[in-house]
Amino acid sequence: MTSLPPGAYTSLPPGAYRPANDRWGAFSRVSATLPEGSLVVVDKRVAKLHPSLLPALQARRPHAILQIMGGERAKSFESLEQVLSAGIMLPRSGTLVAIGGGTIGDVCTMAAHLLKRGVRLVQVPTTLLAAVDSSLGGKGAVDVTVNGQVVKNPVGVFHYAEETWLCPELFESLSDTQRREGALEAWKMVASLDAQLFQNYTRRPPSLERLVKDARRLKETVCAQDPYEQQGLRRVLNFGHTFGHVLESVSRFKLSHGDAVGLGMLCALDVGRSLGVTPDKVAARVETALEKGPGVLNRKRTAALLKRAALEDIEALLAADKKTGAAGELRMVLLTDIGVAEVRDVSAPEWRALWPAWTKGVRP
Ligand SMILES: NC(=O)c1ccc[n+]([C@@H]2O[C@H](COP(=O)([O-])OP(=O)(O)OC[C@H]3O[C@@H](n4cnc5c(N)ncnc54)[C@H](O)[C@@H]3O)[C@@H](O)[C@H]2O)c1
Ligand SMILES: [Zn+2]
Missing domain, CATH: 3.40.50.1970 (Rossmann fold)
Known part of the structure; x- marks a missing residue:
């Protein structure tokens, strides 16, 4: 990460892209x-x-x-x-x-x-x-x-x-819960962007400072290539966010953003598996790592939230979400391997097929 003296960027207009300082x-x-x-x-x-x-x-x-x-x-x-x-x-x-x-x-x-x-x-x-x-x-x-x-x-x-x-x-x-929420967002980047780091983390959990430095480096690398999200490269950072945002909304924000993203990653792994994009082994490894590492919440929590919501409300929330494609399909980030993500359009019948398992709180 670059460290620059204060004021070093004054020639750029305020707010314009610059590397993290x-x-x-x-x-x-x-x-x-x-x-x-x-x-x-x-x-x-x-x-x-x-x-x-x-x-x-x-x-x-x-x-x-x-x-x-x-x-x-x-x-x-x-x-x-x-x-x-x-x-x-x-x-x-x-x-x-x-x-x-x-x-x-x-x-x-x-x-x-x-x-x-x-x-x-x-x-x-x-x-x-x-x-x-x-x-x-x-x-x-x-x-x-x-x-x-x-x-x-x-x-x-x-x-x-x-x-x-x-x-x-x-x-x-910060409480343990707040640490978990942050760690889930950091693991999101590690699981979708850096296979080596993923392996290191599963062997030995990182210190808080290490986690912050690694996650910021990964995010900076992505943002530097696509600072205004024009080429779609930054979309990879939305891994877990499509259904994460839905769960956050239907919980009326009782479920924190970080925990919602954690559960949203499990949904994305399920979608990836059912479309044949995410190999079973990869999905299982990531799910286990999220349980043992940052401590993703139980799938029962997803079920409890989705059961209370009407499917039409979920569809409306997804449609209002900026990650929806032109024809109403969901633009989702799916893993093709550990550390490798791909953006895929997912049709309504494709994700709806997982609804029965999600509302039961089981792995489809
Ligand atoms: N801009 C982006 O790129 C981006 C990326 C990810 C998430 N977000 C947004 O970030 C928000 C979630 O962030 P958050 O989890 O930090 O939420 P938050 O700001 O609500 O903080 C969570 C809670 O922690 C408390 N808190 C803050 N600092 C504390 C400290 N040092 N010790 C104890 N308590 C402390 C806050 O008062 C709050 O109650 C969501 O709205 C999400 O959409 C934005
Ligand atoms: Zn987020």
């Missing part, structure tokens, strides 16, 4: 380089759990510090407006710092793109999921409610962070 260290040390007059958005819970955070930020004489409660509800037009209002007086050369998990990062990425037609963005991921995935790759989005159902991320932007601060002490307050 990761700065590892204690928050007090890294934040000492923050330009004065920045707008800071902090997850309220994180500010409470890490009391030294706000004083360190105050010392940098910020434009404002806005505290927002993290969670999927933060990805709303309401919180976007809150951030925009707090930043209305920010100069065009200003900086927006997002300190929190993926939800704070996503809404702040939107705000950084809109404020003054684009200001500098600094991401400070505080969840493992944000560290391994959402704080990298430039995507930001808010959710929209359609016919009473929350649709994930239909409104969004690309706005790349200028810097990302990775402060290990901020991860210390």
